[in-house]
Amino acid sequence: MKKRLLIVEDDENLRSTLADNLELEGFDVSTSASVAEAKLFLTSENVDLIILDIMLPDGNGFELCEWIRQRKDVLILMLTARNLEKDLIKGFVSGTDDYLSKPYRSAELLLRIKALLRRTTCTTANSVDSFNGFQINWEQHSITKDSKNIHLTKTAFSIFSYLFSHLNKTCSRDEILNSVWGEDVFVDNRTVDNFVSNLKKSLSLTDGNQYQLKTIRGIGYSLYSKL
Amino acid sequence: MKKRLLIVEDDENLRSTLADNLELEGFDVSTSASVAEAKLFLTSENVDLIILDIMLPDGNGFELCEWIRQRKDVLILMLTARNLEKDLIKGFVSGTDDYLSKPYRSAELLLRIKALLRRTTCTTANSVDSFNGFQINWEQHSITKDSKNIHLTKTAFSIFSYLFSHLNKTCSRDEILNSVWGEDVFVDNRTVDNFVSNLKKSLSLTDGNQYQLKTIRGIGYSLYSKL
DNA sequence: AAAATCATGACACAACCATGACAATTCAGG
DNA sequence: CCTGAATTGTCATGGTTGTGTCATGATTTT
Numbered sequence A, B: 001m002k003k004r005l006l007i008v009e010d011d012e013n014l015r016s017t018l019a020d021n022l023e024l025e026g027f028d029v030s031t032s033a034s035v036a037e038a039k040l041f042l043t044s045e046n047v048d049l050i051i052l053d054i055m056l057p058d059g060n061g062f063e064l065c066e067w068i069r070q071r072k073d074v075l076i077l078m079l080t081a082r083n084l085e086k087d088l089i090k091g092f093v094s095g096t097d098d099y100l101s102k103p104y105r106s107a108e109l110l111l112r113i114k115a116l117l118r119r120t121t122c123t124t125a126n127s128v129d130s131f132n133g134f135q136i137n138w139e140q141h142s143i144t145k146d147s148k149n150i151h152l153t154k155t156a157f158s159i160f161s162y163l164f165s166h167l168n169k170t171c172s173r174d175e176i177l178n179s180v181w182g183e184d185v186f187v188d189n190r191t192v193d194n195f196v197s198n199l200k201k202s203l204s205l206t207d208g209n210q211y212q213l214k215t216i217r218g219i220g221y222s223l224y225s226k227l
Numbered sequence C: 001a002a003a004a005t006c007a008t009g010a011c012a013c014a015a016c017c018a019t020g021a022c023a024a025t026t027c028a029g030g
Numbered sequence D: 001c002c003t004g005a006a007t008t009g010t011c012a013t014g015g016t017t018g019t020g021t022c023a024t025g026a027t028t029t030t
Helices: A013-026 A035-044 A063-070 A085-093 A106-122 A154-165 A173-181 A191-203 B012-023 B035-044 B061-071 B085-093 B107-118 B154-165 B173-180 B192-205
Strands: A006-007 A030-033 A049-053 A075-081 A098-101 A134-137 A140-143 A147-152 A213-217 A220-225 B004-008 B028-032 B049-053 B076-078 B098-101 B134-137 B144-145 B148-151 B209-217 B220-225
Touching: A006 A013, A006 A035, A013 A106, A013 A147, A013 B035, A030 A035, A035 B148, A049 A106, A049 B154, A063 A075, A063 A085, A075 A085, A075 A106, A075 B220, A085 A098, A085 B107, A098 B076, A106 B085, A106 B220, A134 B049, A154 A173, A173 A191, A173 A220, A191 A213, A191 B012, A213 B076, A220 B076, B004 B035, B004 B148, B012 B028, B012 B107, B028 B076, B035 B144, B049 B061, B049 B107, B061 B085, B061 B134, B061 B154, B076 B107, B085 B098, B107 B134, B148 B173, B154 B173, B173 B220, B192 B209
Parallel strands: A006 A030, A006 A049, A049 A075, A075 A098, B004 B028, B004 B049, B049 B076, B076 B098
Antiparallel strands: A134 A140, A140 A147, A213 A220, B134 B144, B144 B148, B209 B220
């Protein structure tokens, strides 16, 4: 399962270079060029780790970091052009997990990203939603719901985590197919239906719940959370 | 609850200064001056985070780091006198969580320690050798379970201890192979299955028990404890 | 030399998955 | 409202893949 990264960086050149490099390393990379763009993105998407530049056109990384921390328990790695102790302290106080000042070795950035991801998947708490009785156990391919552990098969889990990382967005069957099975696989569209049907059953994601797995007729499916 | 730190550093001056500073910050600090001393300490004690110098009189920090990783899922922060990319890479490959080169700002070290501890909340429970009627005897290659001593062969013991130190995590066959047999060994994946099968039998790690050795189909194995 | 341990291949079995068939639902146009 | 077409829910099924486990010969230890 590909890990999702978000790069928040205003320098277009740097941003695309970094994105390309990290994609080559097998990550699923998204980018934002400003605080506003990043906030917009994060309200509808979940990622595993955010690479955060401090100097941004419409605000700074520290505030964005705090904004994120209030909402999500996602890994954050700060990048900064200045190597000032003041910034370093502000960065960690605002809640970053790691901090690297430019110019940095690209190998080091990669190693630090991997170290953060390694550690966090080792421990139990990558759950973006450990509260309200819903928790994703990436390691075990299982979901803990109301303190009950529900095991999902490999494909079922992949589909679920895809939907979860695109919370509230309607995902078409083909999108899901491409992401879960891969680009060039000849599998019937409708196979997705089966898995979704099973997910609804095994996770009881029906109308009464916090999370719902809704069918958007003619489009696809959407995992959707009330509030 | 005070967090426990272990400082592994041969320079006596540096070691005691560091220890004093961290104690003032409210940590419970222990120290070791050599690889041997650190190993001895860690066989009987558990800590939350280890600060590890690379240059040590009787070995180096990389090997010690791997030695620890085999046994405990504890946080590690490496310190090094040299700022070489080679060392940096070796450090992260051997499994460190963070890496800082001297001279460092003492504020930065403290911030990084706190950031690591903040993220990994449930540490010590994951790295205990004796836990609910289960005890690993590293010297004898044996397991004491419910006050009954069970001898394991060398490889079986290695596999079990790897699984045990990664409690609740699903370990792939390749991970286990790399850790137990070494990186460049041409041994069949499926050999692991045999040992796991035997472990289940000899330790009775089946459904009724406190500890279970579960198969996560398509991923690997997971030793996990029902709280 | 004898015993213990290990790596491998073979086979059976169980879990998983993709598919097609048919029932249920939705929706547009009469 | 009704009706029929399109879309989706769900079940049963056969085929595929992954895993448990045993027997065996090779290797190491005693």
